[in-house]
Every structure is written in C-alpha cells, then in structure tokens.
Amino acid sequence: MSGKNLILCLSMASIILSCNSKEKNFKSAIDSISQADLSNHISILASDDFQGRAPSTLGEERTIQYLEDQFAKIGLKPGNGDSFFQEVSLVKISADKQMKFNIKSKRREFNLVFSEEFVGGTPQLSEQVNFDNSEIIFVGYGINAPEHNWNDYQDLDVKGKTVLMLVNDPGYATSDSTLFEGRTMTFYGRWTYKFEEAARQGAKAAIIIHETGAAAYPWGVVQGSWNESKFYLANNMLSKSDLYLQSWVTTECAKSLFVSSGLDYDKTIASASLRGFKPVKMNMTASAHINNRVEYTKSNNVAALWPGKSKQDEYLIYTAHWDHLGINPMFGEDTILNGAVDNATGTAALLEIAQAFATLAKTQDRSILFLAVTCEEQGLLGSEFYTLNPLFPLEKTVGVINMDGLNILGRTKDMTITGMGKSTLDGYAISVLEKQGRYVCPDPTPEKGGYFRSDHFSFAKVGVPTLYLSKGIDNLEHGKEWGLAQNESWTKENYHKPSDSYDPARWDFHGMVEDVKVYFEIGFAIASAK
Template identity: 40%
Template sequence: MRTTLHPFHAMKALMLAGFLSGSALALAAPAPSFDIARVRADIQTLSSDAFEGRGPATAGEKKTIDYIAAQMKAAGVKPAGDKSSYFQNVPLLQSDIVGTPRLSMTIGGKAIPLAQGEQIAVRAASTGQDAVKIAEAPLVFVGYGVKAPERKWDDFKGVDLKGKIMVVLVNDPDFEGGESDFGGKLMTYYGRWTYKYEEAAQQGAAGVLVIHENEPASYGWATVKNSNTNTMFDIVRKDPKAAHTQMEAWIQRDLAAELFKASGIDIEAAKAAARKADFKPMPLKATMDADYAVKAQVITSYNVAGMVPGKGHPDETVIYSAHWDHLGVGLPDAKGDRIYNGAKDNASGIAALLELARTFAKGPQPDRTVLFLAVTAEEKGLLGTEYYADNPLRPLAKTVGVLNMDGPFGIEKTTDFSISGNAKLDLLTMLTEEGARQGRSYTPDARPEAGSFYRSDHFPFAKRGVPAISFSAGRTLVNGGQVRGKELQNIYTRDRYHQPADEYDPSWNMDSAPGDLTMLYNVGRELADGRSWPNWSSDSEFRAARDQSMSSRP
C-alpha cells in the first residue's frame, strides 16, 4: 500500500494537523505552470497534413519520431532508447492488400459481389502469406465466438470449423442481457475483436467475419472501414497462423441479416439464442469466395523514449506514455480527404507527454527516474507497447506505475475525471485524491461497453502486473454538465473518430488542459519522489503478477 505523500501534500497535511504554520507551507514548491500555447503548437504540428497521418513505416513516421526526439532533447530530457539514442527499434510484420480484393458471397444460391469498405471491411492477412484464396467456404454462425471454461461457456460445442468461415457477434454474450456472467455492459476481453480473431485461429477456421452493430461496437461503420482497410501491422510471431486466420473481416448488419434470412433464421432470434449458454453453432446457407494478393514484409518502426534520471533511486521508474501513430493515408471521405490527421487521437496525448517532460526536466530532480515513452502502432493493436513490455528499456519489476494519455484533454473544462475501464488500483486512489484538490470527482468509465480498458496502451503493462491507467478528463462539463458533455463526445465519435475530420482546430476550447496536466504531473511527481509501490486491488486479475515481482523491489 502507498505510505508516502508528495512533500507538498505531506506539508499541507501537517499544517492542517497544526504542526506547521502557513508561512512554512508558503515555502513549498509552487504548483507547476504549463505553456498551453506550446501544447497547441505541438498538436497542430503533429496533426498537420505534412505528417501524413503519422502512419508507421511511412515518411510521416520519420517526421513524427524526429520531432518528438528533438523536443525531448531541447527540453534537456536524456535519451533512454537503444544504444543511448531516443529510439527503440520495434520490428513489425507489415501487410497490405495489393489492388482491389475480389470478394463475394453466395447466399441462398445467389452470388453477391461485395465491395471493400461498403458491405465488408477485410484486413490484409497477418499470417505472412502472399495471397488469400478462399473458394466456396461454408459460413457458420458461432454466436459471440467465446470459449470461457471459467464461466462454463463454450459457443463452439465441438463444431469443426476447418475450411469454414466463422461468423460472430461483437462484444459479450450479456451485452444485451442474458444468462451469463460477462460483466453486463462492462466489456470483458472476450468481447474484443482481437480475442475473436485469436479464437478463430485456435479453432482452425479459414476466416472470421465480425457482424458490426454501432452500440455493441461503440462506434460506427466509418470507424470499422477506416481502421481495417489500410496497412496492417502485427508483432513478429514465430507462428502467426496460431494467432490469425488468413481472412479477418467485419460485415455490415444488413448483410448479416440477409445471411440469416436465407437460412430461415431471424437475426434477432439468432442473437437471442447466442445469449444463452446452451447455444449451438448454426450452419448458414451461404458460402464465401475471396481472392487477393498480399504484400507482407518485416519492417522496423520505433518507440521514442526519453528520461529524467532519478537522483536517489535511478533504477526505479515512473512511466508517462502516449502513442504517436494514427491511421496514415487511407480511403477518402465524402470530401475526398485521405489524410487521417489524428489531432485528438493522439497528437494531443503526445503534446501532453512533451509538456510533462519539459516540466520535469526543468523542475527539481526526481528521486526515481521518470521515463517519457511515445509508442508506435497503438492503432494496430497496442503493438509498440506490447513490444516494450516484452523488451523493456527499464525493468518492469521496478516500474512503479504507468500514466498513459490517449486524448487526455477534455472537450471543455470538466468537474470530473475518469480512466479507461473500471479497474481498481492504488493509482486511481492517488488520482482521486489529486482530483479532489482541484474540486474534481472521479466518474467511472461512461462507456464500459466500449472495452476501453483493453484498447489503450496501459493494458500491455497491466497484464504483466505493472499498475497502469489511461487518464480521461471526464465528461461532466462546467458549462452544460453531463448532458452536454455526452452530446459533444458522441459528435466526435460519430463525425471525427478515426476519420480524416479529426483535425486541429484553432478554436478548440483548451480550458481543461491546465487542470488535466496538473493532475497528471502531481501524481507522477508523488510517485517519483515517494517510496511507495502501488498495487492492484486484492481481487484484480493483475495482482498476482505484481506480487510475484515483489522480491525484485526494496
């Protein structure tokens, strides 16, 4: 448990207890100030068309990582990457569909061509193969595609999927109510498409089709299309076919409804059946054909790492992280714009990272080392962080905690804050205490059905036991409260998230930024100057991994 307060907070506590006078408190270091104009400039630069959407393995990557490293160097932040540089090499498998994929289904005896990005969104194969050729593969509906022995749940019931296409629903079996124990609206990892892809490979399927619906997916078709029809990346695996089928794709709900109707099944009835533990796979009266070439190669992308060394315990590390990548150049939107600028997602997080790095570099030297980590390929499955967690620049056992930033600033100034997911850990307690000093309260994740806990760069650290959170500025606005906050967030998700319209706007309200940065800085400073080792709650699935590394810490 945490036992040491930041010196300023400790002094304040002593004064309140009558042990220090107000004049003594006045001698404490003032709260840091942040240059919001500089934060704006970083966002504007990183999300400009010149950076081409910051796609990994593009000219935009080179500009991005060089810019981040240059800002770190100018701030006096020391290199923390490979060979005393600011960069950590991250080998990735890069895959692209060559040309236009030929896709079709035969539904109830009728051949129907499918247009990439319209009825279907097919990803480039992550298996390393140079072509995908599927002919008349039968389609089988397997509910949510979940096999969870601890929940006594098995959607497969021994069905043979070899040579067949697995059709699955997005999210968990109890998202819309059911007889299961999958967290209700709180998505478990079983609800993530990454899990469903992996399970399809384990089941020996020829491919997998995820049925898209806005509510259980938590985003619209535009996000699905834009995220899946461009260049794909994966970590370099010894056996990629153990984690991926040759064809991974999403389909529109209307197309899925046709599939079920031709098989004499109502789609809502099929969904209702899938919510029960006695669900059995349903063969569909449809087959699929796919034919396209794939260009696959191993490339090197880069994490950017800088540090402010600790003076007392330099081998212990506090990490601030944010992903620098976005979707690069992809399919055009209705206006013909093909550059996915990613201003909020996540030029804003990198701008916050850089401003915090400058503040630590010019402030009192921390007792522990503070690492500023800008990671690659988050949009492709948290790959830069996964690589770091497997190949850490600083030992994970002596990593005190991770504060991740992914779109960290509020749309406007808020009276609350949140984190991605609803995990319980000491870092959240610290944030809650710091928020209270600002008059801000903790609000649980407003969209637990989105599975945000598994979608941000804190997760690879968390599953290895390192206490880690992704900060959110909250949605209860000073002007308009929760109602207006939800309305503005929904507009962003619908109209800009993973779309070319996520661009910098000089009229952005940045009133939230000073308070957000102050919370992040003060919690990080408390960790860096203290002797505590935060942990997960006693009932957390990540507690055991953290406890196992206890012997490596003082």
C-alpha cells in the same frame, strides 16, 4: 532568549523555509504547463507536414525526429542506451481491394463488395491467399471463457471452416449482470480477441458482424481502418496460424446472409446471448481470393528518461501513442487524417509533463520514462512490443500513466478512470483531484470497451499497475448530459476521420491544461511515494 529557545526557533525557521522551498519548487514546475506550449506542439504534430503520422512513412520520420529534438532540448536522456528510439519490427500487409469474397447458399450467391458490404484482409505472409468452399458456422460471440463458464466452440471442430460471430459479449445484449460483466465489455468482446480465438480454434476464416452500438463506432470507422495496409508484429501468432481471412460485414449484409440460409436473424442473434447456445450451421460456404503485398518494415517507440534520485532503479512510465492513420484516399478531397485529438494531444502532454519534471529544482525519487509508442491504431503493437522487450525491468516498473485523446471542451468537475477498480493507482488520481475540489468518475460508457483500446492495457496484461485517466464529462458550465452528448457527437463526426484536425478557434484549452497538471501531480506523487 535562552540557548535552547534560540535553537528551537532556528529549527522551526529551517523547517518552514524547507516547506516553502518545496512548495515553490513544485509550483514552478506545475505552472510551467501552459496552453501556449500544448497548442504549439499539437499544431505541429497535427499539421499536414506530418502526413497523419502513419508508421513507417515520412510522417513517422518527421514525428519521431520532432520528439527526439524536443526531449533533448528539455534535457532528458535517451531511454534506450544512447538512442531515443526503440525499433519495432513489423510486417506490413497490403491487400488488393479488388479481392474476391464469395458466399454461396443453395438459394443465392453473394459476391461481396469491398468497403460497401465487407472489409478484411489476411494475416498470412503470402502474395496470394486462396480458399474455396469453406463451411460457414455461426458461433455466437466466438468466445471461449472458462472463468465465465462460456464456450461457443464447445464440442465444435472449426478447422478449415469459416466462423461468423457478433462483436462485444453476451452481457451487452442482455444487460444481465450475471453474464460476464453485464453491459461492461470484457476483453472477450474485442474484435482482436475474436480473430485470435478463431485462429487458435483452427478456423480458415473469421467474420465479425458489425453493429454500431456493440462495436462502439460506426461502419465508417471500420472502413477507414481496413481500407489501407495492416501492420502486425513480426513473429505474430496470427501469421503462423491457419487463419486466411479476418473480416467484418455490415449488419445489412449479415441479415441477407441469414435470410438466404432460412434463418430468422433477430431470433438467432438473441439466442447467442443465452447460456446453452449451440453453434448454427449456416448451410453456406465461403471462398476468397486475395492478392497481397508483404513488406518487412520497422517503426519506432520514442523513449526519453528523466532519472530519479534515491530510487532511480525504479520506474514510472508515462505513455501516449504518437501514431495515427496517415493518408487515406477513400475520404476524397481531404485525405490526411491528422489525428489532432487522437493523439497529438496526448503526445503534446507527454512533452509538457517532461518539461515540468525538468523544471523541478529537486529531482523526484524514482526515474520517469516518457514513452511515445507506435502502432496503437494497429492494435496496441508498440506498447505490446515494449512489454515483450522492456527497456527497463517490468518488475521495477511501479506504474504506467496513459494519455490518449485529451479534453478540448473546457473545464470539468471530474476526470474519468477507464477501468476504475482494476488498479492500485486509482487512489493517487482520487487524492489529487479531491485536493482541487474535483472528483473521479468511472467510465460512463463501459460497453464500448475503452479499457482494452489504449496502450495501458498492454502493461496491465503483464501485471504492471496502470492508470488510464481521461477527460471528464461533468462540464463546469454545461453539466454532464451536455458533456456526454458532445463526446458522442465528436466520435460520430470526427473519430478516425480527416475532421479530427487542429482547430484553435473552436477548442477550449482550459480543461486540457488543468488535466495535464493533474497527470503531472499524480506522477510526482507516485515517483515520490515511500
């Protein structure tokens, strides 16, 4: 063999060995993601010992300590200097459930019953909040959206008044694709936006009419969420505003109010979806008397860093919220909301993916931040706090992969991108799934506004590319219709209820394991991209 041929053969052998080494390196990492590890983490995080993982409780202390211990054991570095914790300053407001909320018309007086007919509270940092005889105006969807040429507050002064409004946005009710985004909920359809806009307009109180389809969850979810204390970021805009009450009423209660005002409920509601809608004076007044307990407190995001190599000053973030709803006596015997699916599963995946990256013999190029955020259930507060106080520059953050509520129903042919088309990261998910003979589908129920209901949205608002990839619906064994039906059934029976508990006898982990491997591979591709 000539010298040239020998050199060529040696070079080819070196390339093959290098490729084989890379494949072996990647395979060992991805194979480290296991059902045993995921189920172990979930069983601990969703145990009664963790008391439902509510912020600023013993449940939080146990949760964040567990996460710190696990990240340190894996070999990750603290993400906030020498600490794994990013302290989040909060205000906790606990309203007396005996609060008096009175609505009066010429025909009738309504003394609304908390939980049965209404829920609510105040963002004001006062021990007593009172207002009397505030005029009520029905403002349709309560939206001011210049880009959609829509303003329910146009030429209307609501300072000191009470605004009554619908959840979701006009496109939902009409299925008219020329109104907002048709059946797809926009940010303007979210309850958080509606309360904030009412505050910006100077309203004294804001009331949202609950309707299960439009809200995407039954009244029981609203009851549970407002039955206990509410958290706000310290220095938040609502507490600085003149908004004294933010509340929901049941559909049945709303219908009674409209009848008492001499208005046809169905016709008035339908008119709110038409261009040119004019607000309607209800000829009613609202009064409220609320006793509060105001506490200034803290919670924590948990941040763990796996440094990159050649581009270690650029960052990919994996997010999952560790918090849930704690203990709620309204549920009777079983008062602990363990939040097994929501979101012990995503938090467990965060740990398992961190372990996979630590298993790599050759480090990825970009640094990876594993961020378990607090107060997602309180309105994405932990992730919002991070974007306002980033541990690493947002302009150096190449992307965010969010994990929330993983698959417990078995293997699927697909995975869902909620907000498909809104991010440059979609292509990575499509490519990885295609390699596995699977496919990506858009959110099958965009009218529920899922894009605005998890922590990726805090980052999307400030311009960071995000990917909210979640469980698929095309079940390998039972098909799409079964998958959709199972999701709807789970939401109705378990979402934000004590029954969202760890149940290994009923859970099928095979799909979850496959999906977590997809999250890892997407992150590896982004962290290694040129």
